[in-house]
Amino acid sequence: MKIAVLPGDGIGPEIVAEAVKVLNALELDFEMESAPVGGAAYALTGHPLPEATLKLAMEADAVLFGAVGDWKYDTLDRPLRPEQAILGLRKHMGLFANFRPAICYKELTHASSLKPELVAGLDILIIRELTGDIYFGQPRGRRVATDGHFPGAEEAFDTMRYSRPEIERIAHVAFQAAQKRSKRVTSVDKANVLETFQFWKDVVTEVGKQYPDVQLDHMYVDNAAMQLVKEPKRFDVVVTGNMFGDILSDEASMLTGSIGMLPSASLNAKGQGLYEPSHGSAPDIAGKNVANPLATILSAAMMLRFSLNQEAAAQRIEDAVQAVLAQGLRTPDIWSEGTTRVGTAEMGDAVVAALR
Ligand SMILES: NC(=O)c1ccc[n+]([C@@H]2O[C@H](COP(=O)([O-])OP(=O)(O)OC[C@H]3O[C@@H](n4cnc5c(N)ncnc54)[C@H](O)[C@@H]3O)[C@@H](O)[C@H]2O)c1
Numbered sequence: 469m470k471i472a473v474l475p476g477d478g479i480g481p482e483i484v485a486e487a488v489k490v491l492n493a494l495e496l497d498f499e500m501e502s503a504p505v506g507g508a509a510y511a512l513t514g515h516p517l518p519e520a521t522l523k524l525a526m527e528a529d530a531v532l533f534g535a536v537g538d539w540k541y542d543t544l545d546r547p548l549r550p551e552q553a554i555l556g557l558r559k560h561m562g563l564f565a566n567f568r569p570a571i572c573y574k575e576l577t578h579a580s581s582l583k584p585e586l587v588a589g590l591d592i593l594i595i596r597e598l599t600g601d602i603y604f605g606q607p608r609g610r611r612v613a614t615d616g617h618f619p620g621a622e623e624a625f626d627t628m629r630y631s632r633p634e635i636e637r638i639a640h641v642a643f644q645a646a647q648k649r650s651k652r653v654t655s656v657d658k659a660n661v662l663e664t665f666q667f668w669k670d671v672v673t674e675v676g677k678q679y680p681d682v683q684l685d686h687m688y689v690d691n692a693a694m695q696l697v698k699e700p701k702r703f704d705v706v707v708t709g710n711m712f713g714d715i716l717s718d719e720a721s722m723l724t725g726s727i728g729m730l731p732s733a734s735l736n737a738k739g740q741g742l743y744e745p746s747h748g749s750a751p752d753i754a755g756k757n758v759a760n761p762l763a764t765i766l767s768a769a770m771m772l773r774f775s776l777n778q779e780a781a782a783q784r785i786e787d788a789v790q791a792v793l794a795q796g797l798r799t800p801d802i803w804s805e806g807t808t809r810v811g812t813a814e815m816g817d818a819v820v821a822a823l824r
């Protein structure tokens with residue numbers, strides 16, 4: 469079994485180092501090979517997703533990814549920006565199904581910005597479509613407007629689009645995930661305004677008829693954003709498009725205590741997967757040994773479960789994370805009165821020490 473390890477930028481190398489530490493401590497039989505990606509790869513090779521990195525990722529059994537992006541690259545032409553690396557990997561590998569579980573560990577009930585009783589026991593699964601929508605729709609660009617409110621003015625445009633098969637396959641993923649949970653799916657859309665999302669709603673409804681054991685409801689994205697902070701435990705599986713899923717998953721992360729707690733798995737139709745924290749490269753805290761590595765460590769656990777057929781090892785990691793939280797260890801993002809503040813590396817060491 470081969471794992472491609474792509475640390476990336478900002479806190480990426482720090483948090484991935486801790487996940488690799490934990491994986492090595494499991495003493496399982498897999499090989500890990502690293503490659504540059506994002507701004508780090510641009511600095512080395514002139515491209516954020518070099519051919520060799522893409523090849524390594526495509527040929528590996530799984531990809532462990534840190535994060536990409538750095539403010540200093542924000543003025544580059546778009547194809548050269550670090551973020552193109554993760555978008556390119558998702559597109560080339562066909563990673564259409566993104567799982568972002570928002571689970572509030574009982575020890576972190578007080579770390580959330582919401583009242584403890586609202587988040588205690590929270591376990592939501594956000595399923596975000598990852599290779600379509602306005603992120604990838606063509607055409608896009610800049611031009612001089614020929615119509616609209618200001619003909620003759622400079623304008624920019626993107627294209628929101630979804631095809632029937634794209635919606636069908638992510639809907640099946642969501643219904644099947646719900647069958648293994650509380651059997652409820654909330655499909656989030658903007659059908660009241662957007663044609664793309666009326667179509668989304670229609671197709672999800674049709675697919676839902678094949679899953680009579682799963683209760684389906686629909687919610688507009690603005691209401692969903694509100695309900696997530698009003699009554700988050702009403703949700704079980706949330707399925708939505710690429711852009712709404714990006715936004716709602718960051719919102720949901722705060723229900724768990726911190727964005728540093730939210731792992732993710734991105735899967736394709738062949739069962740290949742890329743595993744990364746849901747957060748970004750956090751340039752504001754990079755290199756300071758303060759980033760929370762738990763989202764990345766929990767992503768490694770998802771990798772063991774979904775791509776490497778190592779359920780027991782995945783469970784060992786999740787139990788170890790629970791144990792370090794129970795010991796009161798906290799990186800600054802989840803620290804609260806009465807707990808012990810630790811750094812990135814110390815948190816990784818503690819997870820290794822807690823492995824049973
Ligand atoms: N998949 C990815 O690689 C990915 C995802 C999101 C953003 N980005 C990129 O990351 C860069 C920064 O973006 P941003 O600031 O909007 O989002 P971000 O997620 O990097 O950071 C947002 C805030 O959360 C904090 N944070 C994030 N991860 C943390 C962790 N593990 N522990 C503690 N605190 C953490 C940061 O310090 C920051 O205050 C941008 O270049 C963006 O494009 C990349």
Ligand SMILES: CC(C)[C@H](C(=O)O)[C@@H](O)C(=O)O
Pocket residue numbers: 537551554555714746748
């Ligand atoms: C970096 C960016 C392209 C990415 C996205 O928007 O998908 C990030 O925000 C994420 O959530 O993984």
Ligand SMILES: [Mg+2]
Pocket residue numbers: 714715718746
């Ligand atoms: Mg995001």
